[in-house]
Amino acid sequence: MDEYGNTGEGRAARRDEAVRSAVEQGLLGPDSPIVGLLDVTGIRESAAELRAAFAEVTAPGTPVLHAFAVKATPLVPVLRLLREEGIGAEVASPGELALARAAGLSPAQTVLDSPAKTPAELREALALGIAVNADNPQELDRIDGLVRSAVSRSPLGIRVNPQVGGGSIGATSTATATSKFGVALRDEGAREWVVRAYLDRPWLSRLHAHTGSQGIPLPLMAQGVAETYALAEEINRRIGRPQIDTIDIGGGLPVNFASDVTAPTYGEYARALREAVPGLFDGRYGLVTEFGRSLLAKHGTIVARVEYAKSAGGRAVAVTHAGVQVATRTVYVPGSWPLRITAYDGKGRPKSGPEVVQDVAGPACFAGDLLAEGRALPLLDQGDYAAALDTGAYYFAHHYAYNSLARPGIYGFAPDRAGGVRFATVRDPQTLASIVAESGGGHAGALTTLHGPGAVDTQRRVK
Numbered sequence: 001m002d003e004y005g006n007t008g009e010g011r012a013a014r015r016d017e018a019v020r021s022a023v024e025q026g027l028l029g030p031d032s033p034i035v036g037l038l039d040v041t042g043i044r045e046s047a048a049e050l051r052a053a054f055a056e057v058t059a060p061g062t063p064v065l066h067a068f069a070v071k072a073t074p075l076v077p078v079l080r081l082l083r084e085e086g087i088g089a090e091v092a093s094p095g096e097l098a099l100a101r102a103a104g105l106s107p108a109q110t111v112l113d114s115p116a117k118t119p120a121e122l123r124e125a126l127a128l129g130i131a132v133n134a135d136n137p138q139e140l141d142r143i144d145g146l147v148r149s150a151v152s153r154s155p156l157g158i159r160v161n162p163q164v165g166g167g168s169i170g171a172t173s174t175a176t177a178t179s180k181f182g183v184a185l186r187d188e189g190a191r192e193w194v195v196r197a198y199l200d201r202p203w204l205s206r207l208h209a210h211t212g213s214q215g216i217p218l219p220l221m222a223q224g225v226a227e228t229y230a231l232a233e234e235i236n237r238r239i240g241r242p243q244i245d246t247i248d249i250g251g252g253l254p255v256n257f258a259s260d261v262t263a264p265t266y267g268e269y270a271r272a273l274r275e276a277v278p279g280l281f282d283g284r285y286g287l288v289t290e291f292g293r294s295l296l297a298k299h300g301t302i303v304a305r306v307e308y309a310k311s312a313g314g315r316a317v318a319v320t321h322a323g324v325q326v327a328t329r330t331v332y333v334p335g336s337w338p339l340r341i342t343a344y345d346g347k348g349r350p351k352s353g354p355e356v357v358q359d360v361a362g363p364a365c366f367a368g369d370l371l372a373e374g375r376a377l378p379l380l381d382q383g384d385y386a387a388a389l390d391t392g393a394y395y396f397a398h399h400y401a402y403n404s405l406a407r408p409g410i411y412g413f414a415p416d417r418a419g420g421v422r423f424a425t426v427r428d429p430q431t432l433a434s435i436v437a438e439s440g441g442g443h444a445g446a447l448t449t450l451h452g453p454g455a456v457d458t459q460r461r462v463k
């Protein structure tokens, strides 16, 4: 049970209802064998919990921007729903910025953080007035040039890496000694360089660090924020005025992939931060947060039809339509990214019965394309459905085009007034025409028009 008295039962019940209704309403079936489902009620709840958690620890009147890390779930309707819940956007590419703008987010609700911003991207962000955190000295040089040549409303800061260490998953640890992100604070001369950068630039008003993500324990995250805060204090002291007025603490709250319970909660993290860094919340600093996975992961479910049920070497294997194309991390790095799987029958009702150790395989043509290996579940039969839970972030919204498998349709769901479930299309399933077009279909003859020097000679000779 979490601190809100939530055992995750409500979440599981809504999910079961949605799977049943998706089959009943024809969203799922023999001709549409895979969908992504988003629990709108759950997303709204998480957004409200995030706002409440930080409202509880901050001094009244503290400006707080919760900017959803768009990379976690880059879907315009999700960004619009979050906007309605008072959540902004953290973007890290021209594409993500375009999604945020399409969702109607204002520049004041948007933060740009990517590690490889081009001059054109920086110019656009500053022209729009979007907050930008410079990743490194070369980027700050570019921003210097832009600030000299035009007036901008953009709040500007520097991203630092407190180098507090990594967690259990290397690929999502951003605060290791050699992480590619931000200015590595403990490197020789780096801290002094950062202080100087602020002393020389009265317009630098923010400081940013993101010391997540999945696999990082709370105390380590709190330490990353504490070190960022200490640096802001040092800079303001050296300058003799509160030039840094906002600290961006990044995102990175880990997600519990083992049950339906939210753990840790935003409340726990906010209180751990208040404990570790009380000065951050006394009203002298505005706050920006950039949570991604923790806002969306638990509200997404991939549901895939079992096309065939077979047996190999004594192992039951359910061949489904969900594999590497929608669960890339899990398939390639199963030890770090295990997903819970639930079994539903052909009508979308939870399956019961004795558990059998089986593989839940995907549709891609390589042997390792397994959603789960050796998992004990009620035996999946042909025409049943397998659901991969907690896939609302970094899964079905991150299609991987292996085998030219189509991007599945994504539908949001919520209870209707009559006790049923209503769905809304978030993203249409990808059409075959679109796969062909995205695969160079419009340039079918392109390569045959190129001739090497030998071929040119031949042509000449023929003439």
Ligand SMILES: *Cc1c(COP(=O)(O)O)cnc(C)c1O
Pocket (backbone or CB within 6 Å): 069, 071, 072, 090, 113, 210, 212, 213, 214, 250, 251, 252, 253, 290, 291, 292, 293, 294
């Ligand atoms: C990825 C990222 C986030 C979000 O991380 P989550 O683990 O999804 O919360 C926030 N800020 C930055 C700069 C990021 O790169």
